[in-house]
Amino acid sequence: MKKVTVHALKDIHTVLTNKRKVGGAIEAKSIRLRSGEEFQNPVFTSIEQTRGVYQSVGFMTNDGERLIVNIDEISMMKNLEHKLICQLENSHAKTYLLTDTLQYLERLCEVNEGCLTSPFKREVEGLACDIGAKHLEENGYSDFVIYAEPDHNIISINQKSMLA
Structure with a gap:
């Protein structure tokens, strides 16, 4: 499987929901929060929605820290890709x-x-x-x-x- 570009929160949700079927994980080059904090190579672990509206995302940072942030707190996500686990950075x-x-x-x-x-x-x-x-x-x-x-x-x- 080649690395595949991810275009939307719906893509993240699809991969996480069907992880046993599609395999791999979604990794971003970086995520910046509205507070100014920036995380390199975060890997998405969860995405929560209520009544079809995305509320929060969970991800693991390069330091092994696991964060869950409200969607409204994310100011930018760069270069999201669906990769095989062995390809993660x-x-x-x-x-x-x-x-x-x-x-x-x-x-x-x-x-x-x-x-x-x-x-x-x-x-x-x-x-x-x-x-x-x-x-x-x-x-x-x-x-x-x-x-x-x-x-x-x-x-x-x-x-x-x-x-x-």
Whole structure:
């Protein structure tokens, strides 16, 4: 998956609501609040709405701080992109999301042991792409990856190791 530009709060909401289907996370180059505070590489963790009106957004800063701010307090968001977890520049959010996704992948394989269905394979491949070959290998899944592109995007995975 390539980095995809995000154009509106609705896009953030869609990605967060469907995170297991679309994977990845939304990261901005920066967010500036009306108070003048500016945060580099924030990764969005939540967005709240009431009766169709967006009220607040939650994000993790480069320092690992988690903030929830009222939409009215945001003066500018720059260069929002939907990225794979392994492509995030925010190291705290990347570590948190990689850990969470690896745990989910492990549990998914446990629950589906002995049942190699098409939806299961698609979900595992999506999760593996989101995590990236380098991080899979670092976490003991070296036999999981059959082929990866130079930038560590997964092309194919070993079906036997999915259920090992």
